[in-house]
Amino acid sequence: MCEPGMSLLPSPTSSGTQVQVPGTHKGWLFKWTNYLKGYQRRWFVLSNGLLSYYRTQADMAHTCRGTLSLATTHIEVGDHCHLVLSSGGRSYYLKASSEGECQRWISALQQAKANTTHMMHHSDSPVFVQKATRILSHDSGDEGPVSQAERTLTQGALKTLASKLEDLSTCNELIGKHGAALQRSLGEYEEFHAATEGASDKLKAVNERAALFRITCNAMVNACRDFLDLAELQSRRWQRILQHEREQRHHLEETIEQLAKQHNCLERAWREAPNPHAEGAEGDESDEDENTEFFDAMEDSPAFITVTSPEHNKHRLSSSGQSMSGGLVTDWSQEHNSSDSGQLRRARRTRIPDKPNYSLNLWSIMKNCIGKELSKIPMPVNFNEPLSMLQRLTEDLEYSELLDRAAHCSTSLEQMCLVAAFSVSSYSTTVHRTGKPFNPLLGETYELDRLEDYGYRSLCEQVSHHPPAAAHHVMSQRGWTLWQDITIDSKFRGKYISVMPRGYIHLQFHSSGNHYVWGKVTSTVHNIIVGKLWIDQSGDIEIVNRRTKDTCHLKFSPYSYFSRDSPRKVTGVVMDSEDAAHYILSGTWDDKMECAKIVDSSGGGCGGPDVRQKTVYQTLPAKLLWKKYPLPDNAENMHYFSSLALTLNEPEDAVAPTDSRLRPDQRLMEEGLWDEANAHKQRLEESQRLDRRKREAQTAIALDEGRDIDSYQPLWFEKRSDPDNGNSSYVYRGGYWEAKESQDWSQCPKIF
Known part of the structure; x- marks a missing residue:
């Protein structure tokens, strides 16, 4: 933010003109987006201590891509017109078109930061800010914008x-x-x-x-x-x-x-009326081969059809062993059961207390929260499930056996198929789970030590509260390491809630060095106001092997009432570094995934050049990659928890004092004491807000005195820059399991 009268050179626009508005600074900068697209040109606006950016100037009227408050932003100047802005777990990697333009932006940003900090320090701090925030954000509980x-x-x-x-x-x-x-x-x-x-x-x-x-x-x-x-x-x-x-x-x-x-x-x-599409589908199927499957066109990639190769049908059993050396078996569930019977595992609990039948009007609470982030809405435990977000993140390991098998694949393309199945399997536990996990407190941790039965150790820590962000690290003795840094962005839209995970999951296999990276899709909870709650997953996942440059594009099709496709459908294609397709993936995210090896491909369809044609892939018979475990008995009364989920909050000795198992409100909710749980939840959240205000006050004092600011630092994770794309993420720094062995938790904060 520039003060009136301040001399500030303007920035060039796309038309070659310059923008010079008192109190603002606008112009084009190059922003790092991801490792696929690199730096992209974006329109930035600095005004009133806020830096916002848009895809184009025209988007300023309706779509802001992101905003940073300069008051809490760390400005780091690099070489060759580069600068990095970091605030609350988010980082903008920017690049100017020239040294002069870079210096003008740096001057404007530093001046805006100084002005904003000065205003915050000399205002009536907590009361003034809280009152202004309540008025501007339409705080829940008020009758309108002004109470x-x-x-x-x-x-x-x-x-x-x-x-x-x-x-x-x-x-x-x-x-x-x-x-x-x-x-x-x-x-x-x-x-x-x-x-x-x-x-x-x-x-x-x-x-x-x-x-x-x-x-x-x-x-x-x-x-x-x-x-x-x-x-x-x-x-x-x-x-x-x-x-x-x-x-x-x-x-x-x-x-x-x-x-x-x-x-x-x-x-x-x-749902009650007869489905004319279903009748038409039966008629169509009578004219086709029973092994023919039709796939929807995937966004940004050619549409395709898979046809099982006729000459391989009679040799199905023999070809199943030849098509994928290294162990993609025809019946994965049999392999899993046989491996279970050969190991003696520690007895884990198989049930939790039944969920009480408490009725509550969700609309009466949520109608005042439309457009707000879900993590900032004070919610009673009636809408929760007795697990924290850290424990839900650990549930991604429900089917870790897929990674154990992938570690022994002979080719990276076969390995990619199993990694893709693993990425889909993490959503199978959510199909009936409409309860909201507990938002972890800052510094809260969760460990899962399953060396004796699954061969891995997992650790999660809440590394940021606003925005909520968690870091996760898993080390397996069976040949792989997984880590992820996930920030949750959630919005309530009136009839549905959208949860958009931001961040990437990394998976590296020890023997081959193959390093896979992918993200997560959007989860949507429907029928918030009336009707039965149900969850859908939609979007695309791009899995990239950084070593070989192999890719897998997965499409999660959104549910449609009028679609002929099965609900919760997932399709995908595995390609090598030359964009040649090798495997077709198909299935549903709540049940199973299969893969079929491509033996031939050709352009299909007929018509002129204006008619979009589909690529026809001829494949071997499909093989089962992953099949969902059945839910435990009485699961509908136990929050629809899977067998693994039932054990996640089981009390365990020797864990850190910050572990989610020791959280009192979550424990009371699991035991059915919801009134007591609500009281403890309110106490913990108020204590966390008080700690946050203390940190902000200390930061303001340090800025006013010109001292270095010691921002919050996680205990077991640290922020590092990714050498492949320059993005910063939280990675495990070590020391947790050594502290557990010696039972030295002196450095752990008291958060419960």
């Missing part, structure tokens, strides 16, 4: 101003009377002493000063009256605007609720 208390305060201020103005008017009348009497007395005194020339001059000067004093008092009272009139005018204007916004909000709530009810009725009617 009843705020309106009462405004009206009281106006009444006080009016009372003070009356006092001033009274004083003005008294001053006028006394001033006139004083002037008359001075006039009489002047006539009486007219013979004395020196005394007359002094009396005239005193008389003029008295007149000026009375004029000044009148001007002051008139100015106060004008101020009050203006305040009353603005108050009436804001009251009209507030009333209009309140009516619009009420109308929007009624519209959303009505649409939700209509949507629910339409869904119910569609």
Whole structure:
């Protein structure tokens, strides 16, 4: 943010013109997006201590891609026109087009940071900021954008101003009377002493000063009256605007609720009515080979059809062993069962207390939270499940056997198939899980030591609270290491909740050195207002082998009432570094995944050049990669937990004092004591808010004194730069398992 009058050179725009607006700084910068696309040109706007960026200038009217507050942002200047902005776990890697342009941006950013910090330090800190935030963010629990208390305060201020103005008017009348009497007395005194020339001059000067004093008092009272009139005018204007916004909000709530009810009725009617598409599908299938499968066109890639190769059908058993050397078996579930029977594992619990039947109106709580981040909404435990987000993150290891098998594959392409199946399997536990995990406290950890049965050790830590971010590290004795740094971005949209994980999962195999990287798709919880809650996964996953440059593109198709495809469908293609397709993947994220080796491909369809043609892949018979475990008995009364999930919160000795198992509100909820759990949850969250305010105050003091700022540092993880793409992420620094062995937890904070 630039102060008015500050000399600041403008930035070039796309048309070659320059932008120079008082108090703002705008221009093009190159921003690092990901390791596939590299630096991309983006339009940046610096205003009021906030740095925002957009894809183009036209997007400023409707779509902001991201915003950083300069008050809490660390500015790091690099070589060759590079600079890095870091705040709250997010980092912007930027590059200017020239050295001069880079220096202009650095000056503007540093000036904005200094101004914003100065304003924050000299404001009425906690109370002022909290009140302003509550008004601007439409805090839940208020009747509208401004609460009843705020309106009462405004009206009281106006009444006080009016009372003070009356006092001033009274004083003005008294001053006028006394001033006139004083002037008359001075006039009489002047006539009486007219013979004395020196005394007359002094009396005239005193008389003029008295007149000026009375004029000044009148001007002051008139100015106060004008101020009050203006305040009353603005108050009436804001009251009209507030009333209009309140009516619009009420109308929007009624519209959303009505649409939700209509949507629910339409869904119910569609499910009860006969499906004409299903009948048409049966007719179509009668004309096709029973082994033919049709896939939807994937975004940003050619559409394709897979056809099982006829000449291999009669040799299915023999070809199954030849197509994939290294152990992609035809019946994975049999292999899993046989491996289980050969190991003696520690007995784990197989059930938890049944979930109490508490009814609660979700709409009454959520209607005031539309558009807000889900992690910032105070929610009772009635909407939770008795697991933390760290434990849910650990559930990604439910099917770690897939990685054990992948470690022994003879080729990287076969290994990619199993890695892709593993990435899909992590969503199978969510199909019935509509409960919200507990938001971990800053510094909270969760360990899962399964060396004796699964061969791995897992550790998670909450490394940031706003935005919520968790780091995860898994070391397996069976040939692989997995780590991830995930930030959750969640929004409530009225009828549904969207959860968008940000970050990447890394997987490295020890023997081959193959390093796989991929992200996560969007999870959506539907029917928030009325109807039965259900979850869908949608989006694309791009898995890249950094060593060989092999890729796998997976598409999670969103559920559609009118689609012929099976719900929760996942399709994918495995390609080598030359973009040649080798395997087709298909299945559903809640049940199983299969793969088929491609033996031939050709362009399909007919028509002119304007007709989009599909690529036809001829494949060997499909092989089962992964099959979901059945849920335990009585799972519907135990939050639909899987066998692994039932053991995650099982009490265990010798864990760190920050472990999620020791969290009291979560433990009480699991035991069915929800009222007590809500009380403890409120206590823990208030303690965390207090700690955060203390850290912010210490940071402000350090900035004001010009000292280095010691931001929050996780205990077991540290931020490092990725050598392949320059992105910063949290990786395991070591020491946890050694501390557990010696039972030295002295460095752990007390958070529960």
